[in-house]
Amino acid sequence: MSDAATAPQTRPEQDYLQHLAQGRFMIQRSRSSGAYVFYPRVAEPRTGATDLEWVPASGEGTVYATTVMRQRAPTPSYNLALIDLAEGPRMMSRVENIAPDAVRIGMKVRARISREGDTPIVVFDPAE
Amino acid sequence: MSDGFPRGQTAIVGAATHGIGEAPGFDSIDLAAHASVKALKQAGLTPGDVDALFIGLPQDYLSGLSFSEYLGIQPKITDNNRTGGSAFLTHVFWAATALATGQCNVALIAYGSNQRSASGKLVSSLKLPFFEGLYKPLMPVGAYALATSRHMHQYGTTREQLAAVAVSARQWAQRNPEAFMRDDLSIADVLNARMVADPLGVRDCCLVTDGAAAIVMTRADRAPDHAAKPAYVLGAAAATTHMNISAMADLTVTAAAQSGPRAFAQAGYAPKDIDVVELYDAFTINTLLFLEDLGFCPKGEGGRFVEGGRIAPGGALPVNTNGGGLSCVHPGMYGLFTVVEAVEQLRGTAGDRQVAGAKLALAHGNGGVLSSQVTAILGTRETL
Numbered sequence: 001m002s003d004a005a006t007a008p009q010t011r012p013e014q015d016y017l018q019h020l021a022q023g024r025f026m027i028q029r030s031r032s033s034g035a036y037v038f039y040p041r042v043a044e045p046r047t048g049a050t051d052l053e054w055v056p057a058s059g060e061g062t063v064y065a066t067t068v069m070r071q072r073a074p075t076p077s078y079n080l081a082l083i084d085l086a087e088g089p090r091m092m093s094r095v096e097n098i099a100p101d102a103v104r105i106g107m108k109v110r111a112r113i114s115r116e117g118d119t120p121i122v123v124f125d126p127a128e
Numbered sequence: 129m130s131d132g133f134p135r136g137q138t139a140i141v142g143a144a145t146h147g148i149g150e151a152p153g154f155d156s157i158d159l160a161a162h163a164s165v166k167a168l169k170q171a172g173l174t175p176g177d178v179d180a181l182f183i184g185l186p187q188d189y190l191s192g193l194s195f196s197e198y199l200g201i202q203p204k205i206t207d208n209n210r211t212g213g214s215a216f217l218t219h220v221f222w223a224a225t226a227l228a229t230g231q232c233n234v235a236l237i238a239y240g241s242n243q244r245s246a247s248g249k250l251v252s253s254l255k256l257p258f259f260e261g262l263y264k265p266l267m268p269v270g271a272y273a274l275a276t277s278r279h280m281h282q283y284g285t286t287r288e289q290l291a292a293v294a295v296s297a298r299q300w301a302q303r304n305p306e307a308f309m310r311d312d313l314s315i316a317d318v319l320n321a322r323m324v325a326d327p328l329g330v331r332d333c334c335l336v337t338d339g340a341a342a343i344v345m346t347r348a349d350r351a352p353d354h355a356a357k358p359a360y361v362l363g364a365a366a367a368t369t370h371m372n373i374s375a376m377a378d379l380t381v382t383a384a385a386q387s388g389p390r391a392f393a394q395a396g397y398a399p400k401d402i403d404v405v406e407l408y409d410a411f412t413i414n415t416l417l418f419l420e421d422l423g424f425c426p427k428g429e430g431g432r433f434v435e436g437g438r439i440a441p442g443g444a445l446p447v448n449t450n451g452g453g454l455s456c457v458h459p460g461m462y463g464l465f466t467v468v469e470a471v472e473q474l475r476g477t478a479g480d481r482q483v484a485g486a487k488l489a490l491a492h493g494n495g496g497v498l499s500s501q502v503t504a505i506l507g508t509r510e511t512l
Contacts, residue, residue, distance in 0.1 A: 067273035
């Protein structure tokens with residue numbers, strides 16, 4: 001199999017954001033190893049396998065670490081968190097629909113596609 | 129020893145700082161040049177003697193070339209690597225290796241930054257990729273705050289324990305006339321300071337200053353010609369785990385857990401042998417993480433370890449005796465200042481903050497967001 005056949009024109013950032021713009025939170029998975037990959041890239045870390053395909057993320061996650069980016073009033077402070085996805089990879093995001101300082105490590109969260117200006121982004125809400 | 133590092137075959141024979149605090153009217157390269165000629169002069173050398181140059185300037189990606197030209201030299205070795213604030217400790221490793229194998233005779237390692245006078249804020253070279261940047265993290269503090277949240281969660285570390293790191297650093301700074309912040313600081317002051325990124329307040333964060341540092345290295349056989357008390361390089365080792373904080377596997381364990389044991393094995397010493405410790409304290413959590421990862425206390429015990437003034441003046445383990453990045457100087461990349469202070473302590477020139485009889489020192493650099501860790505172990509002649 002040629003590289004072109006196994007990884008047809010993958011453009012990591014563009015494809016990721018395009019999927020989001022179409023309402024789909026997609027992450028990558030290696031066909032050969034079965035391991036999930038995030039952030040998007042052209043080769044699997046360590047193995048170098050270029051057989052990464054886009055698959056839907058379950059959207060289920062757990063807060064691994066959390067902080068509050070403090071702003072000077074009247075700008076509201078906001079949450080910054082690292083989320084462990086159910087599939088394994090970790091991503092930076094923020095937890096919304098809860099006070100930014102009430103987010104707790106270990107909290108179950110669920111992904112939602114929001115927007116940052118013109119760019120679609122994945123944020124999380126408390127799952128319980 | 130264990131891995132072929134040229135233990136004790138090279139030494140630091142000059143070490144100087146310049147412009148710590150505020151140095152208006154000078155570019156970063158000017159400050160680096162001031163520190164360099166001072167360090168060379170200590171060793172009875174001039175820029176013309178330098179045949180290996182190691183440097184990192186904040187906004188100059190070709191600073192190896194710029195600084196060679198500025199000094200009027202044509203080095204055999206020109207290194208301008210960018211592992212963040214740890215770069216200068218990687219330079220110690222490479223300089224020791226190059227000197228010991230006869231690739232050069234006089235190595236200059238230099239750094240300078242005018243970030244305070246130029247911009248008034250921490251100049252970060254971190255360019256965030258889309259998968260982090262879209263969430264508007266304040267960097268680098270956001271990354272260190274996330275690591276702190278994790279350490280508190282897993283080990284019960286408290287803000288008071290973190291504050292003890294800042295207070296200890298300030299007490300050392302009060303003994304260092306060069307230090308930028310020397311007014312009294314209490315645990316309560318640290319806890320009540322403006323929050324920046326929970327749980328870190330502004331007094332948990334390093335300073336924003338100008339400043340420059342430089343060291344000069346030669347082979348050990350020539351060192352006594354250049355310095356009354358050379359600081360011999362007994363070990364130096366580096367390790368890298370990630371670039372972005374979202375890619376760090378365990379936010380409570382840094383690559384210092386790899387670099388430290390390797391450097392100790394090279395040196396043939398253990399943490400209990402070290403007289404003075406200089407750690408890159410960009411944030412209070414750094415000191416805890418590095419004390420743990422380098423083996424001065426068990427993992428998770430850093431908070432309890434620093435209570436009761438243990439790392440402050442008069443404590444059992446002197447840490448960051450110049451006042452550190454928290455209270456002495458932080459021009460953006462602090463790493464080389466850990467080495468200069470270690471040398472000051474080993475040659476007995478540290479004045480009111482001198483650790484009596486210091487023979488073995490550890491200098492540790494951190495780069496990125498806990499990404500690159502480099503450990504160097506230096507000693508006096510008796511430790512060879």
